[in-house]
Amino acid sequence: MTTSTSPAAAAVDPEAYLQVRDLKVQFPTEDGLVRAVDGVSFSVRRGQTLGIVGESGSGKSVTSMSILGLHNPARTKISGEISIGGQNIVGMKEEKIQKLRGKDVAMIFQDPLSALHPYYKVGAQIAEAYKVHHPSASKKEASTRAVDMLNRVGIPQPQRRANQYPHEFSGGMRQRAMIAMALVNDPALVIADEPTTALDVTVQAQILELLEDLQREFQSAIIMITHDLGVVSQVADDVLVMYAGRPVETGSVEQIMKRPQHPYTWGLLASVPSLHGDANVDLVPIKGNPPSLINLPTGCSFNPRCRYAGQNGNRSFSEVPELRPAGEDGHNVACHMSFETRQRLYAEDIAHAGVAQ
Amino acid sequence: MLRFLIKRLLLAATTLVAISIVTFLLFFAVPSSPAWTQCGRNCSPERIAQVEQSLGLDQPITKQYTDFVKGVFVGRTIDDAGTIRECTAPCLGYSFRSKEPVTDTIERSLPVTISIVAGAMVVFLTVGIGLGMLAALKKGTVFDRVAIGASVGFASTQTYTLGGVLLLLLVYSTGILPNPHYTPLTENPLDWAGGMLLPWITLGLINSALYARLSRAQMIETLQEDFVRTARAKGLSPRVVNRRHALRAAITPIITIAGVDLGAYLGGVVITESVFSLNGIGREAAQAVSDLNLPLVMATVLLAAFFIVAMNIIVDMLYAVIDPRVRLG
Known part of the structure; x- marks a missing residue:
């Protein structure tokens, strides 16, 4: 078990490279306090992949930005612990975090066209990432290394490509270049924030495969942030499902995909079209929209959108559910319904819809 | 190309x-x-x-x-x-009023305008862009508020107001600065600069205000760009992120605007020239219009148009040099 997410019982995994415990990220704004992340714990070992799943505004990107220490401390309140290779970066000095960023923890961003600088050549941007953590390297060494990396991520004619600008690359090639840049310093942890969302489906598969190959080669820990359960099922070992800044379900990819226990996870699964079955009837979208992070619904944040809210008297509306063991080892869920009720509802209502079938 | x-x-x-x-x-x-x-x-x-x-x-x-x-x-x-x-060609005719060849009038007055505009540009590009960028980096601080407050004040001032006040304070009352006058740069560089200082400050400050607000807005927008976040995620220091990544992208549109402004100003800065009694091209043009002095009107109008058209071409070419995404065609 590499993922343990109950804030109360956040077990320390001594082998984990990244250990996040009871992370809370809040942004004070003029409209009120935005609770973007409200008590999340997880851990990832080297060579393992954790998928973080949720809709926009569920807190997954904010979580990843905190792991890089990229939030402006003047405008953000962060508490909890983010331990990277044994060092807690919460409250760490900016200069020290800078030394970790890009070297121990690297990030692959969603849209490589906007994430790469439009005015600099791709090779130069990769070389810059190398040089900042290898100050003694010569310019030539850094650019040779950049070409090397472009070659490693499967870009043909890397020498020529290094001298081109991002806009001269195709979408898939750009994301490969982005990955080359992230991996140039052999980071132990790679955070991929929706790395395939902006790409064609056929290219998506190539990029995911590339990430897996590189993970085997570098033994890095990967956090895959996505709203796409297809991606998660393909690459993740463990899954964390987030809703409105809180973890709602965690477990192995097998547990989450095959035996999901939270109505929100059911909703995510049932709203992904399946290649089998009747296209007209088999989708069950989650009604409504994610809540405002300033004014969360009382009780379970998911209650306004949950078909089953109110099954246990008033608890859905008055009590915030904690993550609790959901039966199998490593599987946790934050839901007021009993295990038996969840089992029954899943079998009756969900198992036949979308990819859940 | x-x-x-x-x-x-x-x-x-x-x-x-x-x-x-x-x-x-x-x-x-x-x-x-x-x-x-x-x-x-x-x-x-x-x-x-x-x-x-x-x-x-x-x-x-x-x-x-x-x-x-x-x-x-x-x-x-x-x-x-x-x-x-x-x-002889290029013949622009003789002034109806002074009977001198129009080309002579232009030759005499154009250097005055160029002197005023060149110095003022140095002032407003450095002060304006500098303040704007700093304000963007220190967004929300006292510095930002003072800088932007002051620039709103200056931007809503007119040349004849600020120029007049500065003339009164710095020349007539205290004599800190000499009365504005034009000496050719080649004759006496020091006197050239001394005589131009007041117009430079006046035109420079008013434009600084506009450029400060423009650069601040541009920089704030650029700082939120994904590629700036990428630069930070690489582990670059804030200094390198701001200069090499953000500033480079933020300054491009400002250069465009400055180029077009330069073209417009070279045709004559009528009010500045009039306030400081400098016989630049703008003042000649205004005089020519009220005299119905056709040859001089034609010459000054065409010259102003020429500068604007030429600067537009130069700016477009410059843009292609700065931004690799721009292809001329």
């Missing part, structure tokens, strides 16, 4: 010809004659006709226009009431 240049030069030439025709037509549409301003209030119709003839205004408009164009390219002979003047 060459194709682009040829296309733009042709377009520029067309623009200038069109402007010259419109100016000519507008001049003759005015219900007054230069002859009136020449011979005064109690002028007999015979005298008017005589003056008009001496100025060549009795000829058909088309003939006058073709004569003007011919003069520009090959030169022409002007018969001014018996006095024959040789006017």
Whole structure:
């Protein structure tokens, strides 16, 4: 078990490279306090992949930005612990975090066209990432290394490509270049924030495969942030499902995909079209929209959108559910319904819809 | 690149010809004659006709226009009431008022305008962009508020207000600065700068305000770009992120605006020149219009148009150099 997410019982995994415990990220704004992340714990070992799943505004990107220490401390309140290779970066000095960023923890961003600088050549941007953590390297060494990396991520004619600008690359090639840049310093942890969302489906598969190959080669820990359960099922070992800044379900990819226990996870699964079955009837979208992070619904944040809210008297509306063991080892869920009720509802209502079938 | 240049030069030439025709037509549409301003209030119709003839205004408009164009390219002979003047190309005619060749007037007044504009640009580009960028980096702080507050104040001031106040304070009351005057740079650089200091400060400060707000907005927008976040995620120091990544992208549109502004200012900064009694091209143009001095009006209008058109071409080419995504064609 590499993922343990109950804030109360956040077990320390001594082998984990990244250990996040009871992370809370809040942004004070003029409209009120935005609770973007409200008590999340997880851990990832080297060579393992954790998928973080949720809709926009569920807190997954904010979580990843905190792991890089990229939030402006003047405008953000962060508490909890983010331990990277044994060092807690919460409250760490900016200069020290800078030394970790890009070297121990690297990030692959969603849209490589906007994430790469439009005015600099791709090779130069990769070389810059190398040089900042290898100050003694010569310019030539850094650019040779950049070409090397472009070659490693499967870009043909890397020498020529290094001298081109991002806009001269195709979408898939750009994301490969982005990955080359992230991996140039052999980071132990790679955070991929929706790395395939902006790409064609056929290219998506190539990029995911590339990430897996590189993970085997570098033994890095990967956090895959996505709203796409297809991606998660393909690459993740463990899954964390987030809703409105809180973890709602965690477990192995097998547990989450095959035996999901939270109505929100059911909703995510049932709203992904399946290649089998009747296209007209088999989708069950989650009604409504994610809540405002300033004014969360009382009780379970998911209650306004949950078909089953109110099954246990008033608890859905008055009590915030904690993550609790959901039966199998490593599987946790934050839901007021009993295990038996969840089992029954899943079998009756969900198992036949979308990819859940 | 060459194709682009040829296309733009042709377009520029067309623009200038069109402007010259419109100016000519507008001049003759005015219900007054230069002859009136020449011979005064109690002028007999015979005298008017005589003056008009001496100025060549009795000829058909088309003939006058073709004569003007011919003069520009090959030169022409002007018969001014018996006095024959040789006017070599580029001939812009003789001033109706002073009888001096218009090219001489331009040669005398253009350096004045160029001096004012060049110095003022140095002021507003450094002060304006510098303040704006700093304010963006320190967004929300006291510095930001003071800088932006001050720039709103200056931006809503007019040259004749600020210029007048500065003249009073720095020249007439205290004598800290000399009275604004023009000495050619080649003659005495120190005196050139001393005489230009006040116009530089005035025009510079007012434009700094605009450029400060522009650069601040541009920089704040750029700092939120994904590629700036990428630069930070690489582990670059804030200094490198701001300078190499954010500033580089934020400054590009500002250069464009500065280039177009430069083109517009070189045609004459009428109010600045008037406030400080400097005989630049703008003041000559304003005077020429009120005198109905056709040759000088034509010359100053065309010169202003030329600067604007030329700077636009230069800015477009510069943009292609700065931003690799821009392809000229």
